[in-house]
Amino acid sequence: MAKSGTKEWKTRTKLVHEGSRRSQYGEMAEAIFLTQGFVYPDAESAEQRFIKAGEDEFIYARYGNPTTRMFEERIAALEGTEDAFATASGMAAVSGALMAMLRAGDHVVSARALFGSCLYVMEEVLQRFGVKVTFVDGADLAQWRAAVTPGTKAVFFESMSNPTLELVDIGGVAEIAHQAGALVIADNVFATPIFSRAVEQGADVVVYSTTKHIDGQGRALGGVVCASREFIRKTLEPYMKHTGGSMSPFTAWIMLNGMATLDLRVRASAAAAQKIAETLADWPQVGRVIYPGLASHPQHALAMAQMGNGGTLVTFEVVGGKVAAFAFCNALQIAKISNNLGDAKTIATHPATTTHQRLPQDQKDALGITPGLIRLSIGLEDVDDLIDDLAQALGRN
Numbered sequence: 001m002a003k004s005g006t007k008e009w010k011t012r013t014k015l016v017h018e019g020s021r022r023s024q025y026g027e028m029a030e031a032i033f034l035t036q037g038f039v040y041p042d043a044e045s046a047e048q049r050f051i052k053a054g055e056d057e058f059i060y061a062r063y064g065n066p067t068t069r070m071f072e073e074r075i076a077a078l079e080g081t082e083d084a085f086a087t088a089s090g091m092a093a094v095s096g097a098l099m100a101m102l103r104a105g106d107h108v109v110s111a112r113a114l115f116g117s118c119l120y121v122m123e124e125v126l127q128r129f130g131v132k133v134t135f136v137d138g139a140d141l142a143q144w145r146a147a148v149t150p151g152t153k154a155v156f157f158e159s160m161s162n163p164t165l166e167l168v169d170i171g172g173v174a175e176i177a178h179q180a181g182a183l184v185i186a187d188n189v190f191a192t193p194i195f196s197r198a199v200e201q202g203a204d205v206v207v208y209s210t211t212k213h214i215d216g217q218g219r220a221l222g223g224v225v226c227a228s229r230e231f232i233r234k235t236l237e238p239y240m241k242h243t244g245g246s247m248s249p250f251t252a253w254i255m256l257n258g259m260a261t262l263d264l265r266v267r268a269s270a271a272a273a274q275k276i277a278e279t280l281a282d283w284p285q286v287g288r289v290i291y292p293g294l295a296s297h298p299q300h301a302l303a304m305a306q307m308g309n310g311g312t313l314v315t316f317e318v319v320g321g322k323v324a325a326f327a328f329c330n331a332l333q334i335a336k337i338s339n340n341l342g343d344a345k346t347i348a349t350h351p352a353t354t355t356h357q358r359l360p361q362d363q364k365d366a367l368g369i370t371p372g373l374i375r376l377s378i379g380l381e382d383v384d385d386l387i388d389d390l391a392q393a394l395g396r397n
């Protein structure tokens, strides 16, 4: 097993080497241990392993697997947490982190602007099991301060919200939560593990859908929870391994390969996103452009302090409402109409009729999800080709 030794590796080195395990064959690439179980040399060893499994000893793939473990160790090293647990999807990570630590009567404070499935877990699942949830405007620290009480067990938010790219001040919310003894759980998908320093800023538990930037090529569903060894091993692992939301070794292998290029990819996409946002802001066919890397974004300073750049998504308003937005989507030649994000391929999403279709109109209004709104996830194509594609789709030539 490769260790970083005494010197802490930098990000790109970690992304390529951290957590690697090699079998007796000394294979160069990470191996896929596509096995549910493990053979014990004798009955005594089996007994011993069930008492306490060592670092390179596994029992059953739902509990852990060498390929999955490589991925967990690599992302924990990247995120700066002691440990991590990989899950079957981002939602298995979000629901697992919450369900593992909460019980009936507990109180949670959550940002209101959430990914649809996260909102379902908060509004339906947790409340059905007797957990009280208070929703706040995530960008407003005064609302967090008013909602968090000494009995609050956890706070939950997406560090950058979908699709209107509003930021939560992680340090500010963590200070309020920690004073009350509440755990800070951050869904950090839009920030990516490259731009995030959520742990440094006070998050206790960081959750990713690895389906997005970590895979980076839209192939597999996956998720991961990064936290202290105590939280991962004592709280999360017993829940996950007995309820079945573990990541498959094949998926872990895809994610390991995605991580090798993660830093290069998200930096390229973010640089292109910045250029695209600046370009869109000058076009009369476009209303407001929401991009945290633009000085016009109300939380531009926070975005720079928290992430160092504006990220890989650009949201903007097509002048002319739904009809114009649909015409724009249908005219795109490079960007694809879909609802994933963090892919090598640029993706255009019309939130009002897809990802946020089910929300009642007053909630869409409150979240700023207007009929002309488009969310772009910027991929890895040549940025000038993308700008030409957007221009022609907006009828500029």
Ligand SMILES: *Cc1c(COP(=O)(O)O)cnc(C)c1O
Binding pocket: 089, 090, 091, 092, 094, 115, 117, 118, 158, 162, 187, 189, 190, 209, 210, 211, 212, 221, 222, 223
């Ligand atoms: C995609 C996403 C999820 C859910 O992840 P899946 O891998 O689709 O289960 C959760 N939170 C955010 C912010 C997401 O973008």
